[in-house]
Amino acid sequence: MIFTQIVVVGAGPAGLSAAIQLKRSGLEVLVVEKALPGGLISNGWNVENFPGMPPLKGEEVAGRLVEAFDEMRIPFVKDEIIDLSKHEGEWILKSISEEYVSSNVVIAAGTVPIIPNIQGLNDLPAARIHYNVSEMLLTAQRLCIIGASDAAYDQALTLEERGNEVHIVQRSISTALPLLQNEVVRCENIDIHIGIEISGISICDHGKICLRVKGDDNFTMDFAHILLACGRKPSPLYRSEIKQSGIYFCGDIVNGLFRQAGIAAGDGLRTAMKLLRDIGHAPSN
Numbered sequence: 220m221i222f223t224q225i226v227v228v229g230a231g232p233a234g235l236s237a238a239i240q241l242k243r244s245g246l247e248v249l250v251v252e253k254a255l256p257g258g259l260i261s262n263g264w265n266v267e268n269f270p271g272m273p274p275l276k277g278e279e280v281a282g283r284l285v286e287a288f289d290e291m292r293i294p295f296v297k298d299e300i301i302d303l304s305k306h307e308g309e310w311i312l313k314s315i316s317e318e319y320v321s322s323n324v325v326i327a328a329g330t331v332p333i334i335p336n337i338q339g340l341n342d343l344p345a346a347r348i349h350y351n352v353s354e355m356l357l358t359a360q361r362l363c364i365i366g367a368s369d370a371a372y373d374q375a376l377t378l379e380e381r382g383n384e385v386h387i388v389q390r391s392i393s394t395a396l397p398l399l400q401n402e403v404v405r406c407e408n409i410d411i412h413i414g415i416e417i418s419g420i421s422i423c424d425h426g427k428i429c430l431r432v433k434g435d436d437n438f439t440m441d442f443a444h445i446l447l448a449c450g451r452k453p454s455p456l457y458r459s460e461i462k463q464s465g466i467y468f469c470g471d472i473v474n475g476l477f478r479q480a481g482i483a484a485g486d487g488l489r490t491a492m493k494l495l496r497d498i499g500h501a502p503s504n
């Protein structure tokens with residue numbers, strides 16, 4: 220069991236900024252993160268809207284946030300929280316092998332991908348299905364992105380830059396920012412397929428992933444890997460019903476459609492200041 224004053228779950232922009240503010244206010248903070256610190260912004264192709272930073276690759280933005288966090292020497296553990304509960308005034312956060320106990324917790328665990336209901340998807344090898352471009356260090360491959368949003372178009376640009384042939388498969392017209400759509404249209408190695416409803420997905424004889432298309436049994440498309448960009452929803456750690464004291468949610472996990480790194484970082488800061496007020500600490504400047 221690990222006891223600390225405050226546990227922050229998640230080391231994306233929200234969690235990192237909350238942890239920094241809590242530490243600089245003199246509290247004992249422990250950050251628990253299941254993956255590399257930096258969060259979802261590591262997937263961004265060109266982040267132009269993070270206040271105070273020039274346009275940068277998402278991984279560089281994440282790198283700078285982590286650098287600022289490292290400067291503060293805040294204790295950090297790589298672990299995944301799978302359950303949280305309150306017992307005798309203390310929050311207990313459980314992972315598979317550890318329990319973290321604190322009177323206050325900040326949950327900045329972001330979002331998880333929405334998995335589309337496509338027949339056969341669950342039978343495909345996990346190594347060929349992806350949700351984040353940051354984990355796709357592939358080159359010279361024929362890849363498919365399913366989705367029509369900012370995330371689909373943004374990640375298509377990264378995969379194309381890595382030397383891949385990218386196909387965006389979408390049911391209806393794109394909702395991506397015009398600037399992303401314009402960039403995609405300019406790329407020779409990105410094709411957009413609009414009006415495609417996928418009826419099933421499987422591994423075909425030659426080892427490729429085959430998409431079957433609704434309404435045309437003879438038409439299939441094959442790819443080496445698939446990236447699913449079909450939307451995101453709050454992390455399962457989010458509980459709208461929790462009203463007890465000592466628990467705070469911040470960043471994408473509670474920000475609905477306002478999911479941007481700058482907003483998440485500001486929200487982390489605001490949440491830390493609210494927590495400090497609630498426990499009777501003088502507000503810091």
Ligand SMILES: Cc1cc2nc3c(=O)[nH]c(=O)nc-3n(C[C@H](O)[C@H](O)[C@H](O)COP(=O)(O)OP(=O)(O)OC[C@H]3O[C@@H](n4cnc5c(N)ncnc54)[C@H](O)[C@@H]3O)c2cc1C
Nearest residue numbers: 229231232233253258259260300329470471478479480483
């Ligand atoms: C492709 C793409 C491009 C984007 N481009 C931009 C852009 O240009 N500009 C912009 O402002 N925003 C952009 N965003 C959005 C931005 O990334 C998010 O708004 C921001 O990262 C949210 O920060 P957060 O800290 O709330 O959550 P996240 O960044 O999602 O961080 C949550 C962290 O919690 C960790 N975690 C989750 N569950 C657990 C658990 N159970 N236990 C321990 N750790 C856990 C995760 O591993 C993650 O590191 C983009 C997003 C994507 C996907």
